Amino acid sequence: MISKKISRRHVLGSAAAFGAGAGLATALPLRPAFAATTTVGFIYVGPHDDFGYNQAHAQGAAAVKKMSGVKVLEEENVPEDVAVTKTMESMIQEDGASLLFPTSFGYFDPYILREAPKYPKVRFEHSGGLWTVKDPKNIGSYFGYIFEAQHVNGIVAGFSSKSGKLGFVAAKPIPQVLQNINAFTLGARLINPKATTSVIFTGDWSMPVKEAEATNSLIDQGIDVVTMHVDSPKVVVQTAAKRGAMVCGYHCSQAALAPQAYLTGAEWNWTDLYPKFVTMWMKGEEIPNFYRGGFKEGLIRQSPYGPKVSAEAKTRADTVKAALTAGNYVIFKGPLKDNSGKEVLAAGQELIQSNATDAKLESMNFLVEGVLGSLPA
Amino acid sequence: MVEEAAAAIAAPNGTVTRRLLAAASGAAAEAVAIPLGAIVVSLLVFGLFVALAGVNPLAVYGYMVEGSVGSWFSVQNTLTRAAPLILTGLCTALPAQAGLMIIGGEGAFVIGGLVAAMAGVALTGAPALVAILAMAAAGIVAGGIWVAFAGALRHWRGVNETISSLLLNYIAIAILNQVVEGVFRDPRSLNKPSSPSIGYDHMIATIPGTEIHWGLVVGIVAAVCAYVLIRHTTIGFAARVAGGNVRAARMVGLPIARLVVLTCFLGGAAAGLAGMIEVAAVQERASADLVTGYGYTGILVAFLARQNPLALIPVAILLGGISASGGLLQRHLGLPDAATVVLQGIVFVVILASDAVYGRIPWFNRPEGNA
Numbered sequence: 239m240i241s242k243k244i245s246r247r248h249v250l251g252s253a254a255a256f257g258a259g260a261g262l263a264t265a266l267p268l269r270p271a272f273a274a275t276t277t278v279g280f281i282y283v284g285p286h287d288d289f290g291y292n293q294a295h296a297q298g299a300a301a302v303k304k305m306s307g308v309k310v311l312e313e314e315n316v317p318e319d320v321a322v323t324k325t326m327e328s329m330i331q332e333d334g335a336s337l338l339f340p341t342s343f344g345y346f347d348p349y350i351l352r353e354a355p356k357y358p359k360v361r362f363e364h365s366g367g368l369w370t371v372k373d374p375k376n377i378g379s380y381f382g383y384i385f386e387a388q389h390v391n392g393i394v395a396g397f398s399s400k401s402g403k404l405g406f407v408a409a410k411p412i413p414q415v416l417q418n419i420n421a422f423t424l425g426a427r428l429i430n431p432k433a434t435t436s437v438i439f440t441g442d443w444s445m446p447v448k449e450a451e452a453t454n455s456l457i458d459q460g461i462d463v464v465t466m467h468v469d470s471p472k473v474v475v476q477t478a479a480k481r482g483a484m485v486c487g488y489h490c491s492q493a494a495l496a497p498q499a500y501l502t503g504a505e506w507n508w509t510d511l512y513p514k515f516v517t518m519w520m521k522g523e524e525i526p527n528f529y530r531g532g533f534k535e536g537l538i539r540q541s542p543y544g545p546k547v548s549a550e551a552k553t554r555a556d557t558v559k560a561a562l563t564a565g566n567y568v569i570f571k572g573p574l575k576d577n578s579g580k581e582v583l584a585a586g587q588e589l590i591q592s593n594a595t596d597a598k599l600e601s602m603n604f605l606v607e608g609v610l611g612s613l614p615a
Numbered sequence: 616m617v618e619e620a621a622a623a624i625a626a627p628n629g630t631v632t633r634r635l636l637a638a639a640s641g642a643a644a645e646a647v648a649i650p651l652g653a654i655v656v657s658l659l660v661f662g663l664f665v666a667l668a669g670v671n672p673l674a675v676y677g678y679m680v681e682g683s684v685g686s687w688f689s690v691q692n693t694l695t696r697a698a699p700l701i702l703t704g705l706c707t708a709l710p711a712q713a714g715l716m717i718i719g720g721e722g723a724f725v726i727g728g729l730v731a732a733m734a735g736v737a738l739t740g741a742p743a744l745v746a747i748l749a750m751a752a753a754g755i756v757a758g759g760i761w762v763a764f765a766g767a768l769r770h771w772r773g774v775n776e777t778i779s780s781l782l783l784n785y786i787a788i789a790i791l792n793q794v795v796e797g798v799f800r801d802p803r804s805l806n807k808p809s810s811p812s813i814g815y816d817h818m819i820a821t822i823p824g825t826e827i828h829w830g831l832v833v834g835i836v837a838a839v840c841a842y843v844l845i846r847h848t849t850i851g852f853a854a855r856v857a858g859g860n861v862r863a864a865r866m867v868g869l870p871i872a873r874l875v876v877l878t879c880f881l882g883g884a885a886a887g888l889a890g891m892i893e894v895a896a897v898q899e900r901a902s903a904d905l906v907t908g909y910g911y912t913g914i915l916v917a918f919l920a921r922q923n924p925l926a927l928i929p930v931a932i933l934l935g936g937i938s939a940s941g942g943l944l945q946r947h948l949g950l951p952d953a954a955t956v957v958l959q960g961i962v963f964v965v966i967l968a969s970d971a972v973y974g975r976i977p978w979f980n981r982p983e984g985n986a
Contacts, residue, residue, distance in 0.1 A: 285952070313945050315952035318904040320897050321938075324692045328942050331688050344807050348899045366806075410796070412806045441792060442903065601805055614797065 276336060276520050278302055279311040279329035281322060283342035283469075284444060286314045290470035291443075294490040295341040295365065298508025302516050311335060318344035326353050330360055337519050339512070341365045350377060361519060369528045380511065380529040382537030383591045384488075385414075385421035386562050387504030388465070389569050390540055390555050391486035392425020394501050395463040396433055397551030398484055399426070404435045405456030405483075407466040407474050409443045411613045413602040415467045418504075420606045421569050422465060422486075427608050429554070436461060437611035443469040453477040463501070475500070484546060491541040502555070503541035510536050532591055533562040565592065576604040577611075645979040650919065650926075653969040654933070657962040664957060670948050678947060682940025689939060691826050697935030698827070699724075701834030702889035703913025704920065704927040705841055706762060709882035710776070711922040712845050713874050714858035715769060719762050719780025720886040721910025722787030727758035727887025728894045729791050732901035733799065735813030735894065746817045750891050758887015759880040761787065766879030770872050776879075788906055795902055809902035819896040830892035834931070837885055841924035844881075854878050886910060915959060919966050934959065 278299075286296040292314065303310045311333055316325050322345050329335040336359065340350055343366040350362050354374040367381030395404050404426055408415045419437055426433040436459060438452040445468070453464055453474045464478040465486040472495060478485045479496035487493070487503025518525050531537045540559060543552055561567035568590055572583030582604050583589070589599040605611060662672030683693045706720035734753035738746040765783055768774040794810075801811040821828050845851035854874045857864040865871060889909060898904060916934060920926035941955035 311946045313942050313952075316942075317907060319893070319907050320695055324695065324939065325942050327688065328682075328692065329946075332686075332943070333946065344902070344904055410808065412808065414806050 275307050275309045276516070277309045277311060277329075277334050278516055279313070279326070279333070279335040279338045281316050281325055281329075281338070281340040281342070281345070282312070282314045283318065283344070284315060285470075286312060288470040289472040289475075289492050289495060290468070290489040292341070292469070294506040295339070295508055297490060298506075298512035299339070301509040302512050305513055305516060307520065308516060316342075318342060318349070322349050323353060326350075326362075330357055335360070337361045337363065337516065339363050339365070343368075346379065361525065363515060363525070367528065367530045373527075375527065378515075378525050378527050378529065380526075380537070382506055382535075383530065383532035384504050384506065384538050385417040386532040386569065386591065387538045387540055388418040388486075388488070389421040389425040390559050390562075391465055391502060391504055392422035392427075393429055393555045393558055394543070394547055394551050395422070395465065395484075395486055396426035396429030397548055397554070398501055398546060399430070399433065399463045401460050401462050402430050402433045403459065403461045404433060405453070405459075405461040405464040406435050406437045406609075407449055407452045407456070407464065407468060408437055408439050409445075409468045410441065411439055413600060416602045416605065416613075417599070418467050418488075419609060420602070420604075423606055423608045424569060425558075429551075433608060435609050435611075437605070437609055439611075440468065446470075446473045449473045450477045454481065457481045457483050487541055493541060493544060498545060500541070500544040501547050502543050505539045505541055507537055507539040530592075533559060534565045534592070570599065575607045577607050577609050579607070580604075582606075641979045645973060645976065646921070646923075646926075648979070649969050649972060649976075650921070650966060653965045654962060656969075657958070657965045660961050660965065661958045664961070665950065665954065668950070670950060674948060675944060675950070678943040679937070679940040682943040683936030692939040693932060693936040694827050694831055695935070696938050697931040698831040698834050699889040699893060699907070699909040700912055700916050700931035700934055701838050701927050702830075702885045702892075703909045704916035704931060705837060705885035705913075705924060706758075706882040706910065707914050707917035708920065708922045708924055708927060709841055709845075709885070710762070710766065710875075710878045711917065712851065712858050713854045713878040714861060715766060715875060715879065716777045717762060717765060717780045717879060717882055718777055718914050719765055719783045719883070719910070720913040721906070721908070722780070722784035723758035723761045723883040723886035724890040724893070724907070724910045725784075725787040725791050725905050726761045726890065727754035727883075728890030728898075728905045729794060729799075729810075729901045730754060730757035730887075731891035732810050732813060732894045735817055736799075736811050738817075739814055743817050746813070747819060747895060750813070750817075750895055751888060754887040754891025754894075755884040756887070758890060759884035761887065762883025763876050763880040766875045770875045784910065791901065791905060792903055799901070801900070804902075807902060809900045812900050813895065815899065817895070818899060819892065828892070828896035830889070830896050833888065833892065835928055837888070838924045838927050841881070841885075845924060850874070850877070886913065912959075915963055918963065937962075 280295060280299040282292040282295060284292045286292055299310055299312055302308055311329055313325050316322050322340060326338055326340060329338060346364050346366055346368045350364055351373060354362050354377045358376055362377045364379045367379050369377055369379035406419050408419060423435040436456055440448040440452060449468055450473050454477060456464055463484045464474060466474045466488050471488050471492055475485050475492040475495045479499035484499050484501050485496060486501050490505050491503055493500040515525055558567060568588045570589035572587035573581060573585040574583040576582045589596055665675050666672050682689055684690055703720040703724060706723055707717055710717040731750040731754035735746055735750045738749055761783060762780060765776045765780040768779050769776040796808040799810045800808050819829050853869045857869055857871055857874050861871060893905060894901060912934060916927055916930050919930045937955055937958055941952060944950040944954055945952060
């Protein structure tokens with residue numbers, strides 16, 4: 239009897255709230271009118287101002303905002319679960335978005351793969367370079383060979399380090415991260431063949447406390463240049479600068495956080511790519527389903543050199559960057575040994591970055607000679 | 616309540632029963648009115664907060680309504696987000712009946728999801744129904760044992776269950792990462808370590824005519840079962856007696872150990888089942904993405920529901936609605952994502968504070984209760 243009473247009240251109450259809600263929503267002029275503008279949605283996995291992965295994409299979105307005839311929607315801190323599905327659908331259904339940039343690597347499978355067939359007229363542009371021919375045609379996936387810029391970071395670090403000891407704060411031992419560690423180390427050893435890179439894996443993409451601890455621990459070992467591959471390099475950059483070490487940035491420029499200690503950085507160049515893709519979409523041109531590149535294709539760029547970079551270092555780094563831009567420089571070439579002394583590339587063997595199907599580059603699972611650290615078995 | 620009920624049974628006298636019923640209906644009205652009032656107060660405080668941030672509170676309320684219940688799409692969005700919260704809420708609400716404060720829903724969710732994914736991958740060739748049932752059983756058992764462990768530590772070793780269940784969350788996440796980056800890794804998941812897929816054919820479907828998966832129905836059924844168990848069975852009564860006064864319960868010979876471990880097991884089983892549903896209805900595989908935070912939101916849900924299993928359902932829907940409307944607030948008003956977290960925090964604090972007014976509003980406590 240009592241429970242009956244409660245449930246009736248409950249039902250009536252929630253029904254009333256529901257009715258009032260629906261009424262209010264239709265009464266208020268909230269829904270945007272469909273105009274001749276193209277609506278583009280950007281979805282970030284973390285904060286849009288993280289000085290890292292997400293900020294690089296938000297800078298691209300900001301460039302799109304400046305275009306005429308385009309309306310930009312942004313949503314941050316969207317996890318890789320049902321939330322991203324609902325955000326994509328909401329952008330499409332409630333705001334009329336026709337082009338989406340869900341930017342986190344983990345949004346692709348299964349979320350984008352499942353949404354794309356439901357909305358065949360919407361274009362999904364994913365950052366990660368994961369599209370294959372069996373996937374829906376209204377998906378595009380792009381990515382940059384950012385390890386080329388980490389290689390240039392390594393050259394600058396090799397010139398700038400007095401101890402020859404470099405540090406790398408990394409998230410997970412996955413191929414993309416190993417490419418960066420190896421390219422950085424190979425760059426530094428071009429300048430100082432005795433240079434070493436100590437690596438600490440924090441285990442996940444955003445672990446601010448562990449990142450600070452790792453940076454401190456590296457500097458305690460006498461390391462004077464630190465770089466990283468984590469979602470937000472902010473903590474590493476600030477900690478290193480506070481301890482008097484130099485840093486090479488990653489994802490986007492962190493120079494503002496440490497103007498003196500910042501040497502240079504490996505950046506994504508989404509500010510060029512996104513307006514280009516949006517223009518193609520508005521003109522009805524075909525955007526490639528699979529698009530990758532490095533300096534040559536303009537998908538990545540180098541942060542301007544900081545005050546501590548010598549003229550000699552700038553010249554050498556610029557020369558290598560020019561060669562990479564021209565497309566006649568290979569970073570991973572034999573003879574190349576891993577840090578246990580085993581030969582991983584024989585003399586004459588090359589892992590050419592533009593060859594996107596090169597399985598050995600794509601599934602890199604070794605640390606080159608000069609890297610101090612090991613991979614989980 | 617328990618004492619009063621015992622008195623009424625002992626002396627089945629008309630006046631006592633009538634008074635008791637009046638008091639009970641007053642209490643029931645109070646139990647609905649005070650949380651609702653608290654939510655209204657929270658919304659007003661939140662309005663003040665956004666106004667200070669330079670955003671029109673009326674626009675915020677408008678978008679919150681639109682984003683949570685303003686269209687069929689929004690309603691489905693709200694319900695989809697509410698589904699796991701009912702189950703993770705049970706992980707705190709069930710042990711609370713026996714007087715335990717468990718906050719280990721996140722760990723049970725993760726372990727349940729991981730073990731369910733293992734079962735799903737092992738049964739790739741089996742019929743879909745068999746695979747789904749086996750995954751559910753795996754998630755239930757794994758999550759149940761995980762939290763029962765915290766209960767056992769409490770009972771036999773005197774370890775504070777709040778701390779141990781919290782720490783078990785970190786252990787669960789570490790195990791998940793270790794396993795999906797090691798023995799249980801799909802070698803093709805190069806840059807995003809994940810387990811193999813359980814197979815699209817073995818995934819839980821959506822309720823016909825909607826985009827909501829069956830997890831919502833599972834959550835509601837589980838909450839109703841938990842309510843019946845707690846309110847209408849001797850085991851539930853015994854658990855509540857133990858939760859009310861463990862010495863008295865021991866005096867009358869109740870099996871405290873069994874009650875503590877059982878309520879913990881059932882709570883963990885609910886969260887483990889939520890993890891299984893996350894794998895089988897949403898993510899298709901186990902990866903670091905199983906760390907969704909639903910376990911922690913479940914604690915909030917349980918407290919807002921005052922540990923009442925039935926009340927978990929509307930509260931989970933409320934929080935689902937808040938999170939569903941977060942997107943519109945970001946996109947149209949430029950509020951940061953943290954705005955919805957702030958609102959959740961305000962609701963939590965106001966509801967806890969509202970505990971102080973129970974029994975102090977005369978309207979609900981009139982002796983002859985013609986409310």
